Amino acid sequence: MDRIAEPSLALPAHVNGARLWQRLMTLAAIGATPRGGVCRLALSELDRQGREQFTAWARELGCTLRVDAIGNLFARRAGADDTLPAVATGSHIDTQPTGGRFDGNYGVLAGLEVLQTLNDAGIRTRAPLEVCVWTNEEGSRFVPVMMGSGVYAGAFTLEHALSARDTEGTSVREALAAIGFAGQAPAALADGAPRLGAYFEAHIEQGPVLEDAGVTIGVVTGALGQRWYDVTVQGMEAHAGPTPMRLRRDALQPAAALMQRVVAIALDEQPDGRGTVGQVSVFPNSRNVIPGRVRFTVDFRHARAEALARMDARLREAAAELARPGIEIQVEQVVEYLPTAFDAQLADLVREGARRGGHSHQDIVSGAGHDAVYVARTAPAAMIFVPCKDGISHNEIEDARPEHLAAGADVLLHAMLARAGVA
């Protein structure tokens, strides 16, 4: 563990919020949609333009650039002792098809703003600093999601990621080559990619908690674990008219009951438990036909693995209870992410940064996945959340207030500086 420097009062407490906003708007113009959002899919021509804008800015700031084999970008500002592991920050710049201007982009540009603030103040850090742009966080075009950080952390192999194809049949390998970002540096930590000394990620909350509480900074102490399921209820399709109630095997009715149990199970695990049925498919989905089959998804999240195990068991119990002769219910788990605890010392630095900048703050757990969740498997990591309007993201109307975005970058500045040390 590096020694943590206590920043003196002479060190800058604030970034340049206007400059940060300007960069956000410049990047948002690449792939801008008529409704005010951004469509910049991973490894597309627009992603190339976004990446070149990032590298141009990073070079202006005096950084060296490293591109790895999965297309992750690392802009490095040398430290006084360049043998120390880098204190890093970053996020991603790919977006959803109808995405917003801030998701991901904010974390990357807040990193550049921290570097420029340090340049302006003439401060050299002891450890080097890096700003990371992780490839394909969104997973809209290629799965798995959080691809670049996942390869880095060893969640799946480089080869698995490079072989993924979009709906048109283009592979990640081909798309990386086409946009000129198939780098030479090793992508996986296991293959020799450098281990980070610390990783901070600033991000819009993507939820309503901070806005609801009127708080500016979320000190993210961890990320919820997730368990995703496909549930299939099989009954028997029949005509709505001629089939009396007593002779029906309506698949929708037990499905509807189970959908309600999903929420009831989550409500029994408050405040962290979350249960969502997001997708429902009814067959044959005709107005006057009794549904013969219903498929729906379940998304359970919780901060503690034992709570997720309880939720899993109760879902399966409820399914067994609702099944009966002629009604079969299958519950298949399709995804599992374990809960992540972020590094407590880094979270302290975030908390301290908020206090120092005079920004209200509260602890919060991330409900969504982020690159920081994978990086946390390899290095101390923490996140900084700022409010987004109405908690909405992955949407063209995604919005955030400039003063909140600046506040988050202030906190990032403090935390990185404290962690890297002043030379």
Next chain:
Amino acid sequence: MDRIAEPSLALPAHVNGARLWQRLMTLAAIGATPRGGVCRLALSELDRQGREQFTAWARELGCTLRVDAIGNLFARRAGADDTLPAVATGSHIDTQPTGGRFDGNYGVLAGLEVLQTLNDAGIRTRAPLEVCVWTNEEGSRFVPVMMGSGVYAGAFTLEHALSARDTEGTSVREALAAIGFAGQAPAALADGAPRLGAYFEAHIEQGPVLEDAGVTIGVVTGALGQRWYDVTVQGMEAHAGPTPMRLRRDALQPAAALMQRVVAIALDEQPDGRGTVGQVSVFPNSRNVIPGRVRFTVDFRHARAEALARMDARLREAAAELARPGIEIQVEQVVEYLPTAFDAQLADLVREGARRGGHSHQDIVSGAGHDAVYVARTAPAAMIFVPCKDGISHNEIEDARPEHLAAGADVLLHAMLARAGVA
């Protein structure tokens, strides 16, 4: 009311079941699907072939043919007193896109089999007999459904029906002309089409009641009234991860509760009440997004109008009860058919025919719409149901047993003969 003749023991009690089956299989070959069903959409080239097969058979039996302006066909066997209104039977020969061999076709061919049985026995009836083929009962290609009988009964105008277009933009008028069945005879009773003296329709049950009870003949005493609704639940779309349970406006949860109330309401109106949610659309229907909007359909059926009114009121009450700030629920009625009571004297003839033929029977109410429901607005009408396998129809695997089909035609023979009188 015509005098009803008491058929003497010398009159034929049975049709030729093998011949009926043979005609069913011959007609089913026109538009046969690989999976054993039939696809013969209304007013298609295959429908033309089916219609020409029918008219060829009818002419072989010595009938005269009438084609009206909506393409309904009437094969007429003269009576001793041809000024009497015809005692008619029939159904339709158009099918669903993945329809079966019996739905509709059986009622038409049972009618021809009755005429041939009378020919073979050398029996002349007092009133003329007619076998009707109603245009576009299924409504798969053109709406409204039950088009030919609906025009006849004045449920909607001839012009409305002729102007209906399929998804390719072809109108009923054009399709009738293209297949050569745009007839000259008036189609609507109000425009001078002849009033029928009675109308019987034999049909597979399309439900599981007779099979479940082990009974051969359903004496159909009426048809359920129907009320159809579109329900919209509006909440707020949000991310499944970052949005805590207490800050959600999940549209699916009240929707799921209301779907269960639909069934509960029907269960409180047994044995006739039916409540079905057949179609569900969730927006945006993504695994990790809390649904912002859910639309679903409600199909309520009951034999009594006052019960349907009660079901309607309770649905609206339930919707009001489940709405809350941030969750709006709209219930819109989109279709209403009043319950139909068939003619009691004709039902008696059906019952008597079953007894005479030695076939088990029970009273039953039709849950589905049939041409007979429209014709019943204009003349005494009744229906004869026979079991279909597993209650399944509108499906390529639709099936019925030859002995049941023959039994239904026996009953039709008796009922028509009794109604028309022997000369």
